[in-house]
Amino acid sequence: MLSEERRRELDRLFDGDLSDEDRVELQASLESDPEAIDWLAGRALLHANLRRTMQRRGTETRTQTQPQPSKKRPVVTWSRSHSWMAIAATFVALLGLVLLLRLASDQTFATLEKTRSALWESGELPTADGSRLGRGTLRLVEGLATLRFDSGAEVILEAPANLTLVDSMNCVLSKGTAVSDIPDSALGFRIKTPSADVVDYGTRFAVSVHEGTGETHTQVMEGRVQVEYATSDRVVELRTGQRNTVSGETSGEAKDSGEQEPRTIPVTQVDYGPDWRLLETSKDIYTGRVSGHESEVLLYLKTGGPERVSYLGFDLSGIDRDSFEEVELLLHFAPTGWGLASHVPDASFSVYGLVGEVPEWDESILNRRFPGEPGEIRLGSFTVPRGVQKGRFQVQTDALKDFLLERDGSVITLKIVRDTKETEGGGLVHGFASRRHPILPAPTLAIRQTPR
């Protein structure tokens, strides 16, 4: 049992004027005194509760007696301002938790101000107009989106683009174009790209990053930016009307733009090196057509409900198949406008090669079902994330290469099937560009051959 003297000594911790030396001494005396620690813990709870209780009582008394000057406590007139601070502190104590929790979960630093015809790939950030944004990546598949960082920086994102928000002064552009307008409050705003950091010193400027190569194009409409190279400590300064390209190790000089438009996407849509040969379908069609729902330019895919299966014919005549090193199938997906994307989870698709007795087929006969009963070999698969309806998807497997090597005859047939069923009726119909699509590339086999 602690002596009264010891308790009085320990209680000094709660009198508000313990000197640093006394505190150190008191704490040291506790090290070998578990009973004292236990007593102190109880006292600390009382002390902390008293603060809250007395503050609340004070607030209540004041509210009740506000019209007349309080006669109750003449001794405290000297500390009126302190008392009001105490009342304020009480409110903080009451509201503190709620506000703090909200504040902590609200670690946002930018606003998605407005969008134009925007189509987003699924991601961790909200994409509704007016949404507050924190750290995370925005994946804009189509359209324009205007972001306002809390620093004042405005960034217009042009699809297709991926932008990772870091904080109110930093972001990372891994693909696409960002056009920025930076007020004085955001001087030093930085857009990082795979090949450079573009640091702004009060301007309007555009940065484009080419996916795959990481090539960075910067063009200054007004003001001044610095382009810092990722692979060296070189810095190039650009002024109004100047542009610059950073590509891998090659760092470009500042050039005058003239009337030239900035290039925002790579020249070739299917970008492969010189060893690659690109072979488009010679015929392609899908089965399971629903009257009024069909498309001439897209090949549909769906499972569950009316099934849609696509067939691709590639004519390999004249190509030396023994020289194949790598083979990749490329499909360019586009929205079909049918069905609800929210009713289909991440969707997996399989590619089959038809074997055995594969009949000669042409695009006119495939209205209901594929003719004959050929066998099939599964050659690979790919996944299209939920909500995504656009983009290039590819399959590159040994099975696909072997299939091409082992087939007799000049024309081979591939069959594409969606494996994933919709979770509810009326789910999305996926589609990819056929050889009749006016803009998107046809289904393509990219083949790397041994150089002769």
Add this chain to the structure above:
Amino acid sequence: MTDAAELEARERLARLWIEAEPAVRAFVFASISSFSDAEDVVQKVALTVARRFDEYDTERSFEAWALWLAKSRVIDHYRVSGRDKLVFSEQLVDQFADSLISRQSERSARAVALETCVEKLPDKSRQLLELRYEDGASAEAMAETLHSSAGSVRVMLHRVRNLLADCIQTELGKEARC
């Protein structure tokens, strides 16, 4: 995280924090003399707890975790003014925390009883508490106001706290008998 899952996590955090907050407050108030500094630190602890909630291992006691974070914030508080030596030692913090946690079940009853007990105090004692706890005056500042010595103010405060502690014990006993 989906909206529903996030909402659920936030509700869980709010529930756990309301339970643990009195212990965190007691620890911080025992570690830092100034009420306003201590209250700032408690708010920082709340913020840290909320920010790092996804790191909280549900197998462990939430209160122990919150107290551990509180210790770091107290260290930060003293580090700014280069007074690191004022921080409770690791071992002391652990023992202190254990003791606070062991009182968890009766903590809210004690807080309620305190209200009744403050009401029962003689006016003079209550005025003393108003100066110390509402206005935040230290024993020395109170002595000046009351034309007394700091030593006797400390003794008076000590006695009032003893009165309250006894009263709370009696109130809890009453409740147990009901």
